[in-house]
Amino acid sequence: MALFAITRYLGDDNTEEQSNKADAILKKLQANAEARRKRRGIGTWNTPQDNSKKKLSSEKDQVKNDLTPKSGEKIKIGKKSKLKECDETGYADSDNEVIPKKKRKGKFDKEEKTSCENNNSLQAIAQGSESSKLGSNADTTTKELKFRGKAKSVTSGDEEEQEIEDLELGDNGQKADETEVMGDTQEGAHEYGGFTVLGDYKSKQTERVSRVLPDWLSSPNVIASDLKQKTTLVSEFKGLDPDIHLNLKENKIDYFFPVQMQVIPEILDTVRYGFVLGRAGFRPPDICVSAPTGSGKTLAFVLPIIQALKSRVLCRIRAMVVLPVRDLAVQVFKVFLQYTKGTNLKVGMIVGQKQFSVEQHALVRQRVGGLESKVDIVVATPGRLVDHINKTPGFSLTDLRFLVIDEADRIMEHVKQDWLSHVENAVFSGGRTAPSSLNVYNSCKHHMPLQKLLFSATLSQNPEKLQQLNLFQPKLFTSVVDGGSLPRPLESEGEGNKDDQVTDRLSGPGGEVKGQFVGKYTTPLGLKEYTVEVEAFEKPLVILHFLHNLQYRHVLCFTNSVESTHRLYHLIRLFGGINVAEITAKLQASRRSKVLKKFQNGSIDILICSDAMARGMDIDDVQYVISYDPPPYIKTYIHRVGRTARAGKEGTALSLLQKKEFHHFKTMTKEAGKTYIEKFKVHSKEMEGLLEKYQAALQQLQQVFMRERFEQR
Template sequence: MALFQVNRYLGEDEDGGISKESRSLKLLAKLHEKAKEKQERFPEQTLQLSDKHAGRLDGKRTRNADYDRSQEINKCKKRKSEAIKSVLDHEIHHEPAEDEQKKGVKQNGQSVSGSPVNSPSETPVTGKDEEDKRTDCHIENTKTSVLSGFTLLGGYENKPVHKVHRVLPQWLAQPDVIERDIKSKLLPISDMGGLSVLLLNKLHNNGIQHFFPVQAEVIPAILESAQHGTVFGRAGYKPRDICVSAPTGSGKTLAFVIPVIQVLMEKVVCEIRALAVLPTKELAQQVCKVFLTYAEGTTLSVVMLAGQKSFAAEQASLSELRGGQRRSLADIVVATPGRLVDHMNKNSGLCLDHLRFLIIDEADRMIDSMHQSWLSEVAKAVYRTRGPEKMSIFRRIAPAYVTAASMSRPQIPLQKLLFSATLTKNPEKLQQLGLHQPRLFSSAKPRPILSDPHERFDFPQGLTEFYVPCTLSKKPLIILHFILGMKLNPILCFANSRETAHRLYLLVQLFGGVQVAEFSSRLSPSERKKTLKQFEQGKIHLLISTDAAARGIDITGVKCVVNYDAPQYIRTYIHRIGRTARAGKAGLAFTFLLGVQEKKFLEMVAVAGSPGIQKQIIKPVNLMSMEGRYEQTLEELAAVIKEEKKLTR
């Protein structure tokens, strides 16, 4: 009813279609007109009425003005964002040509939509046009100041984004290059300066007349870093850490054994000054044997911590109590990571306060598998403090920035020596080792930019690679053909699991005619040691192994390596084939490939830098003579495996 009265007052009906906002404005205007008329008729009363209601009307005007102002601000913000967007779109996309801009206008003055096109002189100036003019000015200003006054540097062109290449640190990008030709680049042992007569005689007695290239480069570098003794490095500074990446069988073990013994052989007080850490027991045994060979005749004592003896026996070989104090009995310790940490945690007398050399062999595997837990324990033991009164004057502090204060007191430097055939070039992984100004010796071609995600390695020089296309059922027959038909023995055969290795071992043993053995974690350490010795003596024709024997083990007399199961990773392949063609000798490597494996494997080997892998086809006619016996052997194998499962339950 009230709405009806208002409409009648305004001269409109109920269905006038007028909006609420317009109705209120018209009502306000009507009231102003009525008040003006009343003021003209009764000026005194109007003055009193205006005084009485002035505050109320002013309040209404203020609220309306605030509302209009807020609406205007929102509209300005909206126009500003639209202007910014249009500027960016205008600058990203090219300006349309002049005739393209006029494409929507016809010659007769009609637009595409049919509305007339006004000339500039005929166009009426409205509030909307004023806003457009202000917006145009704002667009021009936005080119230099877009967002809250921030100036945009450079153009708005849609430039192509260039890929950023990862750049190697200088020591990785520019290593000391080792000569790859082992046979022609030999250095006579007499030409190596800094070696004692005792070591030269030892080398001569062991049949070594020349040093390989890796030995000729690395041995002088280690000797130079310790030419002022074990307390000071060159010029009184801490010596640089050394990393060596060279092919398998290139003589890396001797490259650190000879200089370490040369530096330590003149020491009088027995303390652990060299620690060599290796991933497996077999590798620890091999390195310990080399240390013992060249330490013979000196005062140096070599101890191995690899679980070959009981914990108590190893503890007794490390130290002894004399006069109420514990004294070291070892100068050089060769250990596996797990056993090393056990001795440090149980305070068995393993004191590393005087450690000078930390040797990490097969460094890439040590980085990947141990997650640096053992290395952090070694660092704690090396840099531990016992209070200023009980410390030696040659106390050692944790590595920090070199300042005058840090160099004011002499301390025994800890130098890390890393060796591997597949040393990673990933700076993030190497950073975990905490290397000090490292120096890299590498036989691989340097690459300053990591544009290629695949790593390349050096392959043994005398190696010839083959791959054999086959089916899963024919793989055992081909192995037998290699030994019985082609007379390739001894053969070191690799399988991906100990179950596969054991099954193949049983199959060949049941077939007969071949001296076969297995080498895996199924055997005890003493059994594995005995098996390797028999294989080296030629008593075993086929040694079927897991990757336990693929890392660094020097097995003499291996003429042929067979990958019964294709390796999944290139590093595994490099270490497997490195068991043959060692020290520049000739060797063969065969890889059995199923149809689905062939393409991926060949690409992996080619990218890794293989000089070339050849295809070897075994004709079915060569296997026919063994197929009858093979089928019978499979039935016998099923019965044997069934019996073994019963015994293990």
Template sequence: MSLFLVNRYLGEEDDGSTLKESRSQALLAKLQQKAKERQKKSLTEQTEHQHEEQTELQDVKKKRKADEDSVQEPQRNKKRKSKVVALHSSDADNHDEPAEEKQKKKKGANEKQKKKKKDKSGSSAEVVSNTPVSGGDAPEDTVGEEQAETEKDSPKQSSQKTSAPTGFTVLGGFESKPVQKVHRVLPQWLAEPDVIHRDIKSNLVPICDISGLSAQLLKKLHNNGIEHFFPVQAEVIPAILESAQQGLLIGRGGYKPRDICVSAPTGSGKTLSFVIPVIQVLMERAVCEVRALAVLPTKELAQQVYKVFTSYAEGTALKVVMLAGQKSFATEQASLSDYRGGVRRSVADIVVATPGRLVDHINKNSGLCLEQLRFLIIDEADRMIDSMHQSWLSQVVNAVYGSGSGSDAMSMFRRTEPAYITAASLSPPQMPLQKLLFSATLTQNPEKLQQLCLHQPRLFSSIHSHSNTTAAAPTHKQDRFDFPQGLTEYYVPCTLSKKPLLILHFILRMKLSPVLCFTNSRDTAHRLYLLVQLFGGIQVAEFSSRLSPGERKKTLKSFEQGKIQLLISTDAAARGIDISGVKCVVNYDAPQYIRTYIHRVGRTARAGKAGLAFTFLLRVQEKNFLQMVVDAGSPGIQKQMVKPENLRSLEVRYEQTLQELADVIKDEKR
């Protein structure tokens, strides 16, 4: 037993080294198995991660492709499809690279995997240290490559988006760009007018310096006390005479003469600037036909222009006729034409008319023949454009060119409505219809001016700013106008109940006379007239549509003669009427529109003289009104305060007058 025990003990000592080796091999086997499990787990995670990224990239590319298909052209679309096919066929790690580079990368990856397997079988320490690297670096590399590729693709995509055709609507989540404001761009003739000097007194031109005027007209000007032309007249008269230097059939260079537009301040002499050249051109007439037609918005303005035409046509063979409704239709018809040898012939050379009456004579075939019309004068053109709903201009044009389709269509002097200028349209020559537009507030809206069908228009204006050539400044929400140079503007803050007291204060205390007072309605004008009349001490009259044409004419004459201290008017007297001696204009009611304001205050400070303009403003009106006047180009409107104590001496009599006024209005309503 002892030997057996000894031998057994000795045998265990001999086998100790072999046991250690077997234990180390078992431990190594376990470690290798764990490493393989880790490697398999990391590979599965890597493939899953790559698969998710690949599907996300494919989804993004599909969306991009769908967006680009709606924008890009078919050729680009085909190229894009070929790229997408190449992307699907390639691996996730190198989906945007050429085929050769992909194969090289695949070989390199296989070699790396082989080397890693050899290293794993070498020693346990190396395997343990290498397994996390092999399991973690591969996805990081592939992710980095994919990010780099997506960054490369993103600028390409953005460049393709920005280079999309401008004529198509681009859809998608693109960055919003600021929309540029559309600025007004004026035609060249509006943006670059012939500039007229604003200062009248320092730019007077002797009448002898204007060539083309006959001795008879120069003598008539001298007799009327006119030795110098105003700047507007010195510019416009030669321009109209130049258009008729070659006779009535053709203009300068054998072409149709250009239409002329004049925008100048009130009282700058616009009426004489078309009366003188028209009479000069028509003086040596061959046949008595209507060759000049002046259209004006109101009867009073038509009467004023008729007087000027008549005074300068006196002593010539020209006859001037007015069609404004101040006489009966039969009387006006008889003044236009008469029967000679069974044929109706015209006896008028120049016709001054209002739109409504003019249309009546055209439609009723009263003998008003416009087939030889040479000049169409439109005074207060901006208001005439606003009244185009009467279609008076289209009826005038039809009356002028109506004979082109009649029995006389083959005559030498037939007239056809002008179209494009061609060699055929210029032969044989026909008498052109030249339009002459005049206004103190001529619009710069090309859309409105287009209604007049102007032919190569030429603009004379005292207003010119270089900003108008490209775009209207954002602060200028309205057109800018030129104010009379001698005008001083004031505004008077007040309450509604104090307005009548202020009028009385201006005349009785401040001794302003004569005063032209404007209201916004004829009822207001009538009530104010009755109140001032009942108060006493002031010669007052009203001027509105309540009066007949004869009464209005008589009232204006008395006001000009100084018999009336205060004339209370609606806007009927605001347009163009030249009332001499008006030193002060009062806007009892603030005008709503800047054009109305300009024409109202333009009744004073005429022909370079000085004048005052007061506007009564309620507190709620001040901000908008002052901004409107400043935007229109006013040189400055000053604040004029009237202290309450200055009105107290008038308040007692004023309260009594209000009670009397209430009784008078009740009696009128019965």
């Protein structure tokens, strides 16, 4: 095969030249092989034909000698048989000389092993036939047995066991192992027998990589989650101007919550020397706040922004608040209007609630020198904001100083729409350059910093997602601590014990406040949480039991779909005796605001809504939150139950769960550090009085749906 390959390779040369070259190459290969054999001490080179002839001659002579017994001697296979001789000493030559066995590798080992097996097989056959001819000893029987690929004759039990042991043991009395033939099994590449062995690397257990967060995430400034700790009066709070104190008094705010006590001074410190240059010309750090719902996060950024901008001379857009949904934007817009009274600051809102041309007219006006802004503070949603950046002439963000991102975890989902890059490109344009490294050259330039303020009850701890916001040396303020350190709530513990536990948990050695931001979420301490085990068909009846038998009022009920909301609304309305209303994403904004006002005034007993209401909406005096359908995610649950127990008040949250849904619910709430939630039991006997009227309402419900379908056609 090698000669054929060489001939093909040599090309168009004549046949004689090809043959000469092939012979020369073959001789050279044989010489190299012979040299390697001499170095290994194997001996002279024999062709495969010579080896086979030599083996066949040796086998014939061996069989002939074995078939010739001595006088008076019985044929018996002892411990030192030819089989063992071949194993221990080597292979037999034609002249009955035993050639010492040497360890070889590869092809040579296979040839020697085959030779020994052939010899052993012939010996066993010859000896078996001879003993059958003689038949001198009837008690001695011969059997042919293959043991590890070799034939053995067995005479008695003791000799059989000894024979097996002799075969299994090597020259040194140890068991022969294939690893001896293969040489050293040391780990890694090494030399053996003139060859480089790549080695067999032992498998090692992979060490688990511990999670390492950035310093600002792993060591945040911890905020007390107990809103009842009203330690600072508004009148004693330093840093705010008298007109802001007056507005706070008019809105009946006498105390600052913990999140406001820490975040407001931090923002005011960055504008100590004016909002244009920042703190002594240095770029201020961005601020992230993660605190429970209803803890006063909105006021924590509204007051310092008004304090910083109230002394401005020209009207420019210097602060912008971006929110994920329209309802939240309207709510924040109203808060700004309340606290800008008595100042020259103007607030605008662009959320798509009005026509685009009307919003343009409210943002920009025509002057002799050109277009100029009519507002100082803008409250917007991401999509509408990008539209005005691209299509509204004179809508300039080159003077923007504060960029507030409320409900930041939800906003990060809209980063894929590239709204943030549009805002940053609009800010750093018209001669305003993006900040760069601090050096002598850049320190001589005038740079107005752009400070980002992030607020959310469920702020993500994923550095990769936060990196999309391009934060600069951020500082984190959070009431979120390690869930593993939270004690299991007991029914016997009072509110005083809970306060002591929180104080111990937040205080480190020497009274220093420390914390860990590990993705856990907290809820207000005034919130009581329960689970109710029910079947799917019993859920409407349980809601009616809460309303009629237990007299629940000011109830906010959440479902997972618009259809479930609409069906439950009609069922409670047809049952009678309860003022009920519904809010879904399909409802117009004007009608939605009217329904919310009625609910806050107490005209509506239960408000049924989808998760569109679950995030950020501030509704006064919600006493009960019922999850008619289980929340799919932990963030949804946190925002649902956060509609009650706001501003230090108390509230109750109940989740209606089927038996199969408890496992997912418990696994989900563990992410918030809630290892135990008490069960609220509802007995079927308590609902028997409602069954007759409930069945009548179900029959009427079918007629209502048929009428609605007919009207839609």
